[in-house]
Amino acid sequence: MTxxxxxxxxxxxxxxxxxxxxxxxxxxxxxxxxxxxxxVAEGSNAPQALNITADDADMFSVxxxxxxxxxxxxxxxxxxxxxxxxFSSWDGGDALTHSELCVxxxxxxxxxxxxxxxQPADKRSDFAILLKPIDGHAFKPDVFASPDGGTYRxxxxxxxxxxxxxxxxxxxxxxxxxxxxxxxxxxxTILKDKTVVCIGLGTGGAFIAVxxxxxxxxxxxxxxxxxxxxxxxxxxxxxISQVGRSKVNVLRDLIxxxxxxxxxxxxxxxxxxxxxxxxxxxxxRADIVICGTDNRQSKLLINELCVExxxxxxxxxxxxxxxxxxVLRVRPKHSPCQQCFVSAMPEEAADVEVSSAFDxxxxxxxxxxxxxxPGLSLDVLPISNLQAKLALLxxxxxxxxTLNALRRDFDAPWYLWLNRPEPGTQxxxxxxxxxxxxEMTINRWYGIYFxxxxxxxxxxxxxxxxxxxxxxxxxxxxxxxxxx
Amino acid sequence: MMWTYAQxxxxxxxxxxxxxxxxxxxxxxHQAAYDSYYASxxxxxxxxxxxxxxxxxxxxxxxxxPPLYILNPHPLLMADGRTISSLGVSHSMHTLEPHASGYVxxxxxxxxxxxxxxxxxxxxxxxxxxxxxxxxxxxxGRDLADFVRTxxxxx
Numbered sequence: 164m165t166x167x168x169x170x171x172x173x174x175x176x177x178x179x180x181x182x183x184x185x186x187x188x189x190x191x192x193x194x195x196x197x198x199x200x201x202x203v204a205e206g207s208n209a210p211q212a213l214n215i216t217a218d219d220a221d222m223f224s225v226x227x228x229x230x231x232x233x234x235x236x237x238x239x240x241x242x243x244x245x246x247x248x249x250f251s252s253w254d255g256g257d258a259l260t261h262s263e264l265c266v267x268x269x270x271x272x273x274x275x276x277x278x279x280x281x282q283p284a285d286k287r288s289d290f291a292i293l294l295k296p297i298d299g300h301a302f303k304p305d306v307f308a309s310p311d312g313g314t315y316r317x318x319x320x321x322x323x324x325x326x327x328x329x330x331x332x333x334x335x336x337x338x339x340x341x342x343x344x345x346x347x348x349x350x351x352t353i354l355k356d357k358t359v360v361c362i363g364l365g366t367g368g369a370f371i372a373v374x375x376x377x378x379x380x381x382x383x384x385x386x387x388x389x390x391x392x393x394x395x396x397x398x399x400x401x402x403i404s405q406v407g408r409s410k411v412n413v414l415r416d417l418i419x420x421x422x423x424x425x426x427x428x429x430x431x432x433x434x435x436x437x438x439x440x441x442x443x444x445x446x447x448r449a450d451i452v453i454c455g456t457d458n459r460q461s462k463l464l465i466n467e468l469c470v471e472x473x474x475x476x477x478x479x480x481x482x483x484x485x486x487x488x489x490v491l492r493v494r495p496k497h498s499p500c501q502q503c504f505v506s507a508m509p510e511e512a513a514d515v516e517v518s519s520a521f522d523x524x525x526x527x528x529x530x531x532x533x534x535x536x537p538g539l540s541l542d543v544l545p546i547s548n549l550q551a552k553l554a555l556l557x558x559x560x561x562x563x564x565t566l567n568a569l570r571r572d573f574d575a576p577w578y579l580w581l582n583r584p585e586p587g588t589q590x591x592x593x594x595x596x597x598x599x600x601x602e603m604t605i606n607r608w609y610g611i612y613f614x615x616x617x618x619x620x621x622x623x624x625x626x627x628x629x630x631x632x633x634x635x636x637x638x639x640x641x642x643x644x645x646x647x
Numbered sequence: 648m649m650w651t652y653a654q655x656x657x658x659x660x661x662x663x664x665x666x667x668x669x670x671x672x673x674x675x676x677h678q679a680a681y682d683s684y685y686a687s688x689x690x691x692x693x694x695x696x697x698x699x700x701x702x703x704x705x706x707x708x709x710x711x712x713p714p715l716y717i718l719n720p721h722p723l724l725m726a727d728g729r730t731i732s733s734l735g736v737s738h739s740m741h742t743l744e745p746h747a748s749g750y751v752x753x754x755x756x757x758x759x760x761x762x763x764x765x766x767x768x769x770x771x772x773x774x775x776x777x778x779x780x781x782x783x784x785x786x787x788g789r790d791l792a793d794f795v796r797t798x799x800x801x802x
Contacts, residue, residue, distance in 0.1 A: 436705065436707030436710075439707060459758065459762070460710075460711065460758045460759075464711075466710075502763055502764065509760075515759075528738035528739075529738075530739050620657075620709055620764050621710070625657075625763070626656050629660060629664070630660060633667055637656065640659040642659070643662055643676060644674060645676070646677070646678050
């Protein structure tokens with residue numbers, strides 16, 4: 164792209180003239196002798212050779228306007244001939260984005276109006292977009308099809324005295340344009356009616372929620388008591404500008420930025436036994452629960468509630484210092500639950516990352532403090548990615564979907580992932596990735612099968628199992644002694 | 648709170664296990680007036696000293712970890728004469744947050760290790776081990792933790 168301001172202005176003017184199909188002060192022509200495109204400017208003695216690249220096509224600023232909003236307001240515009248409109252101005256005015264589209268508005272707001280019909284005779288003092296009727300249907304970004312069957316081309320009218328080239332207008336239909344990129348792989352019409360309850364919105368939980376929003380999940384219930392801290396930002400999708408906000412609010416905005424039609428319910432509460440009834444109520448409404456908490460008690464509580472409500476849950480977590488991680492998918496009564504997992508594999512279940520001051524406090528002693536561990540976002544995201552994918556598979560379980568081909572690949576209840584051969588672990592001596600074909604290595608998912616515990620205290624019949632081992636009949640247990 | 652049928656049945660079973668496994672000095676009680684449960688009893692150390700143990704059953708039991716407090720002797724002192732409860736959550740003495748009334752809460756399982764498959768009989772068994780270690784602490788002045796390091800293997 165040319166950096167010469169004179170050339171840049173000539174190219175702009177020539178392109179504008181071509182776009183508007185009317186003669187301008189400059190025009191672009193092909194010079195056979197110089198074998199290049201040259202700009203011929205009015206009043207110039209000689210044509211000027213220009214090095215035009217594809218980037219030059221992007222030199223116009225852009226105004227983006229919600230077509231859906233305009234359709235909704237069309238009767239009002241037709242009646243009044245004018246609609247007030249505001250834009251977030253980005254990059255010194257290079258992009259003006261309709262405020263209706265902005266979850267996070269720019270600090271600079273530009274006010275303007277949309278005019279219908281003919282250009283006003285007098286010069287306006289504010290920024291305006293004129294909609295001029297055209298014949299037929301033109302599927303171009305600057306053409307708007309009104310609800311009453313009309314077709315209009317948008318043209319920006321700059322305020323009086325402003326001599327720069329007017330920006331291009333682009334109408335966007337958010338929902339269809341988003342759906343277009345997912346159609347054929349995901350059944351978005353099904354997903355938009357599904358409800359995902361995300362409990363724990365740390366790095367992993369937040370990533371999953373945003374990914375599911377991108378996939379078109381329509382309803383989210385977000386649960387987390389924490390606020391975003393500076394230390395979180397190095398891994399969390401939330402940024403420095405959101406430090407101090409509740410994570411549920413940060414995630415609500417991130418989700419809406421990806422899926423504006425999503426319905427989002429937030430609960431800034433701690434996942435503890437004193438909130439059991441509240442969380443039970445949320446779980447009962449879920450099509451699936453994503454557990455992003457990393458302490459055992461909260462996982463076991465969620466497990467108990469999900470088994471009770473017969474709702475599938477996906478648990479994930481990083482090992483210490485995020486050297487690897489694991490994912491457990493629990494289909495109540497059909498696969499091992501979280502309680503079966505901790506009973507069968509206590510060491511694996513206990514290997515968790517200490518990723519927050521709260522979690523460190525939970526396992527620290529006053530005379531033996533525990534520090535928050537370092538861990539890379541890069542190492543957490545593979546785990547979250549699989550959780551999100553398993554969640555989609557569950558939600559599309561009995562529907563036709565390209566993703567269903569993965570069901571034969573992801574049929575294990577438990578998955579293990581290793582980011583590195585961490586010293587001091589059983590994985591310290593893994594062979595290099597390049598030298599192994601069937602041995603365990605880093606950067607591969609391992610699906611691991613283990614059986615449900617028929618005598619599990621949560622998903623099995625623990626009491627019958629235990630009573631039998633002690634020779635009791637559980638139906639004949641005497642009443643407990645009463646105490647005043 | 649409302650106890651579920653499964654919770655009530657589990658507590659009845661816990662009571663029977665205590666009776667059948669030689670822990671009959673510990674009983675699971677129902678307080679009808681409050682519809683609450685607790686387990687309690689006297690533990691006697693090898694030296695013959697008695698300790699009154701109390702486990703108030705939390706509403707989330709058995710998924711929620713039950714605390715175990717020593718009601719008597721109270722206050723429970725260290726070898727240097729300080730109260731154990733003044734240490735709070737202590738690794739050297741294997742204690743967790745003391746009760747509001749100052750009773751020592753021993754660390755049988757931390758929340759990060761507790762799960763619903765653990766029965767109260769094992770909790771009382773760990774309390775016995777803690778008590779023996781405590782008396783060794785009184786005799787030697789060394790940390791109680793020095794004597795319970797192998798507790799996990801014992802239980």
